[in-house]
Amino acid sequence: MEQSGTSTLLQGAVQDLASGVVSALRGGDHTRSVLPAGTDGEAGDLALAAVRVLGSDALLPALLLRTPPDPAEVAVFRKAVEAYPPRADAAPTVRWSHWGMARTLRRVDPAVTAGPPDEPGTGWLDEAGWQTLTHQLAVLAPLALPGEDCAVSRLAGCHPVDVARGFVRAVRRRDWRQAAGAGRWLTLLPAVPDTVGLASGLDFVELMGGQDPLVALHVQAARLMRSGARV
Structure with missing residues (x-):
């Protein structure tokens, strides 16, 4: 897939994900599934990349509505955190976004027992x-x-x-x-x-x-x- 086409698809996936978050926030529907269910293959890679772009806000309904998210959504979020660590030359905003996702993951996933990562x-x-x-x-x-x-x-x-x-x-x-x-x-x-x-x-x-x-x-x-x- 050409890079421009990939970029367009990613932008669309981010917009779709953000729309789901907005709907959940507006309706107070913490049980609504927001994150993609499947993360296999090319479509799965695109979904994980969209979660990474949206960052911690991918789980914002669970945070602001103070209700545990679905374990399947936590698993997708964790996979996005693990799949896209910041590179050595990453911009500070990228490092902070990843740090924020790690903080959110510790909050919503009881399986994460490690202490907080160092702030960038x-x-x-x-x-x-x-x-x-x-x-x-x-x-x-x-x-x-x-x-x-x-x-x-x-x-x-x-x-x-x-x-x-x-x-x-x-x-x-x-x-x-x-x-x-x-x-x-x-x-x-x-x-x-x-x-x-x-x-x-x-x-x-x-x-x-x-x-x-x-x-x-x-x-x-x-x-x-x-x-x-x-x-």
């Missing part, structure tokens, strides 16, 4: 401007979970005004994915300026970009967290 670190963000910071946090939006502490969430908590500026900028630029990811973080951050109008801002982001399941996923996650959902 946030050195590449320490001196980042607010535009870059917002972009990178939006990429790492699956780490934005209530009550879950890590170096990325602590760094974000030190920059609520910067993330708020980035959220507004993303809305003005019609970058709905970045706006949704930044808005998800803002839901958890302290001292977010009231002038941001986060609730109405998220409504607008959903209205304009909500046909993209990845946008809808972050907006729905933010709404659940604003309503008091915990992991």
Whole structure:
């Protein structure tokens, strides 16, 4: 299969998976199967790659609705974690995404007894401007979970005004994915300026970009967290 064709198929698989997560979150249906059942052959490889791209959010209904996922889904998620470890030259966001998946796997899988892996670190963000910071946090939006502490969430908590500026900028630029990811973080951050109008801002982001399941996923996650959902 040509690389461009593979990329298109993967994008479609990620969109389908995200749509399933959104439906489960909106309906509160924690029993609905979201992850693919089969992981054999070429189709199975594509399914696992889609889970890896979506990261921890592949099991977001189980986390935010606080209900154990189906063991078969846990097995698929574990296989995706094991099949796609970050390479030695992987970008920091890739390393953090994998770390987040490992953290989620420990939470949902009683068979995992190993301690938490070392955090990748946030050195590449320490001196980042607010535009870059917002972009990178939006990429790492699956780490934005209530009550879950890590170096990325602590760094974000030190920059609520910067993330708020980035959220507004993303809305003005019609970058709905970045706006949704930044808005998800803002839901958890302290001292977010009231002038941001986060609730109405998220409504607008959903209205304009909500046909993209990845946008809808972050907006729905933010709404659940604003309503008091915990992991």
